[in-house]
Amino acid sequence: xxxxxxxxxxxxxxxxxxxxxxxxxxxxxxxxxxxxxxxxxxxxxxxxxxxxxxxxxxxxxxxxxxxxxxxxxxxxxxxxxxxxxxxxxxxxxxxxxxxxxxxxxxxxxxxxxxxxxxxxxxxxxxxxxxxxxxxxxxxxxxxxxxxxxxxxxxxxxxxxxxxxxxxxxxxxxxxxxxxxxxxxxxxxxxxxxxxxxxxxxxxxxxxxxxxxxxxxxxxxxxxxxxxxxxxxxxxxxxxxxxxxxxxxxxxxxxxxxxxxxxxxxxxxxxxxxxxxxxxxxxxxxxxxxxxxxxxxxxxxxxxxxxxxxxxxxxxxxxxxxxxxxxxxxxxxxxxxxxxxxxxxxxxxxxxxxxxxxxxxxxxxxxxxxxxxxxxxxxxxxxxxxxxxxxxxxxxxxxxxxxxxxxxxxxxxxxx
Amino acid sequence: xxxxxxxxxxxxxxxxxxxxxxxxxxxxxxxxxxxxxxxxxxxxxxxxxxxxxxxxxxxxxxxxxxxxxxxxxxxxxxxxxxxxxxxxxxxxxxxxxxxxxxxxxxxxxxxxxxxxxxxxxxxxxxxxxxxxxxxxxxxxxxxxxxxxxxxxxxxxxxxxxxxxx
Numbered sequence: 001x002x003x004x005x006x007x008x009x010x011x012x013x014x015x016x017x018x019x020x021x022x023x024x025x026x027x028x029x030x031x032x033x034x035x036x037x038x039x040x041x042x043x044x045x046x047x048x049x050x051x052x053x054x055x056x057x058x059x060x061x062x063x064x065x066x067x068x069x070x071x072x073x074x075x076x077x078x079x080x081x082x083x084x085x086x087x088x089x090x091x092x093x094x095x096x097x098x099x100x101x102x103x104x105x106x107x108x109x110x111x112x113x114x115x116x117x118x119x120x121x122x123x124x125x126x127x128x129x130x131x132x133x134x135x136x137x138x139x140x141x142x143x144x145x146x147x148x149x150x151x152x153x154x155x156x157x158x159x160x161x162x163x164x165x166x167x168x169x170x171x172x173x174x175x176x177x178x179x180x181x182x183x184x185x186x187x188x189x190x191x192x193x194x195x196x197x198x199x200x201x202x203x204x205x206x207x208x209x210x211x212x213x214x215x216x217x218x219x220x221x222x223x224x225x226x227x228x229x230x231x232x233x234x235x236x237x238x239x240x241x242x243x244x245x246x247x248x249x250x251x252x253x254x255x256x257x258x259x260x261x262x263x264x265x266x267x268x269x270x271x272x273x274x275x276x277x278x279x280x281x282x283x284x285x286x287x288x289x290x291x292x293x294x295x296x297x298x299x300x301x302x303x304x305x306x307x308x309x310x311x312x313x314x315x316x317x318x319x320x321x322x323x324x325x326x327x328x329x330x331x332x333x334x335x336x337x338x339x340x341x342x343x344x345x346x347x348x349x350x351x352x353x354x355x356x357x358x359x360x361x362x363x364x365x366x367x368x369x370x371x372x373x374x375x376x377x378x379x380x381x382x383x384x385x386x387x388x389x390x391x392x393x394x395x396x397x398x399x400x401x402x403x404x405x406x407x408x409x410x411x412x413x414x415x
Numbered sequence: 416x417x418x419x420x421x422x423x424x425x426x427x428x429x430x431x432x433x434x435x436x437x438x439x440x441x442x443x444x445x446x447x448x449x450x451x452x453x454x455x456x457x458x459x460x461x462x463x464x465x466x467x468x469x470x471x472x473x474x475x476x477x478x479x480x481x482x483x484x485x486x487x488x489x490x491x492x493x494x495x496x497x498x499x500x501x502x503x504x505x506x507x508x509x510x511x512x513x514x515x516x517x518x519x520x521x522x523x524x525x526x527x528x529x530x531x532x533x534x535x536x537x538x539x540x541x542x543x544x545x546x547x548x549x550x551x552x553x554x555x556x557x558x559x560x561x562x563x564x565x566x567x568x569x570x571x572x573x574x575x576x577x578x579x580x
Contacts, residue, residue, distance in 0.1 A: 244511065
């Protein structure tokens with residue numbers, strides 16, 4: 001009889017303990033892979049959100065804060081940027097394009113972004129991909145609105161629907177600007193970034209919804225920018241990327257350029273890197289913790305194998321009398337633990353996919369994190385291989401004990 | 416440790432490919448070799464960088480700092496620090512190479528002829544921005560759109576190795 005089938009039969013004979021051991025290993029493997037998956041995919045989705053932008057400029061704050069609120073819609077701006085300053089910097093000779101961003105309003109909990117049509121022309125995500133429309137086009141009139149892919153799906157909005165946008169960033173607002181309904185003229189293709197959850201309005205519209213008291217029909221003409229006094233932040237693209245450091249320095253320190261306004265310019269790629277270097281400690285700790293969970297799972301297996309060994313001395317003696325050699329007895333124990341770990345790993349992977357499938361929608365809603373159901377990555381395979389090897393190594397301990405027993409015991413067992 | 420190994424392997428591959436693809440071996444280049452002879456700018460900058468006078472501090476070094484035209488098309492290795500521009504969570508595909516760390520915060524940025532804009536098609540893993548690296552690649556002195564202010568060095572990167580000096 002094959003050693004593995006023998007191990008399998010022997011294991012099936014001890015169902016309840018084996019099942020519990022399996023579950024321990026499965027849960028620990030799931031945790032290890034899950035932590036790894038969230039870590040890498042969260043990083044990847046962050047990295048994909050902005051590309052091709054040379055500088056982000058906002059009121060002076062922490063560089064991470066500016067990046068988070070301007071691009072990822074996490075947190076809030078502490079101050080605004082004067083429109084005049086924006087115009088000033090836009091005229092700088094190194095600047096190729098500028099995109100104004102005005103944040104702070106919401107529609108049913110989704111952020112509303114006031115911007116110019118340059119946004120659809122110059123904003124890039126992923127690996128320098130431009131935005132594209134799945135339906136419709138960019139806004140052309142002051143009361144046009146362009147939706148991110150996720151909103152259109154979630155709230156079931158179609159082209160030409162009318163939407164009311166509220167003031168403030170809460171889920172509901174107590175004074176809706178009912179008098180200014182917007183018409184959906186475009187829906188963007190999914191990008192996998194916070195953009196999918198954003199409503200895009202012309203900059204002029206942001207001003208109008210705040211002047212709700214007096215109806216100003218002057219804006220009903222085709223002016224998309226209006227006369228904004230302030231914006232939240234803006235993105236800059238430069239003619240040459242070599243100018244990035246110089247212009248960043250100018251914006252941060254040159255009072256003439258910024259009209260004495262305290263502004264902060266950041267390089268998105270650099271700030272993102274710094275954020276990760278800051279968070280790498282947390283990542284390492286998470287990985288170490290889930291590693292220890294796997295270790296404790298394997299230790300549980302070791303315990304159950306060792307305690308069962310005493311009860312199985314008679315079984316082992318019978319195998320000996322049937323002609324099994326001591327090393328074969330040892331092999332039996334090793335193959336048992338390998339079988340247990342392998343099954344545990346498979347079960348753990350299955351659990352991971354099940355949990356991911358069930359929670360992914362909620363996770364995306366709560367944290368904006370998109371976890372894709374990808375096949376195991378090379379890194380994850382390596383982790384699993386590591387678990388299997390440790391399972392094998394752990395199996396050597398009871399195997400050695402069983403080998404010793406079968407050498408000394410013979411048929412007569414003195415327990 | 417693992418990343419370091421990757422970097423070493425990448426640099427080894429890079430060394431081989433650069434040997435086989437290009438007839439001339441890459442030349443180790445230092446930052447002052449990027450400034451045309453007789454052009455005094457480093458001293459100026461050093462003087463302004465730690466000046467007490469905040470007003471003087473923001474004065475930019477000349478934007479039209481000239482480049483050494485002879486370096487165009489040469490395969491060179493330059494040591495420096497990375498200011499990442501593009502990339503994903505693992506690899507950096509586009510970055511600025513600068514001669515000193517923190518070029519972006521405490522002191523005025525280097526003049527355009529002391530910055531190399533590097534594009535590496537397949538990207539390289541960079542572990543820490545605090546560590547100096549050596550980039551090997553083909554240097555180009557062509558400006559982007561012809562304006563004086565936009566002249567500078569760009570490089571098609573082949574490989575990156577940790578700096579050991």
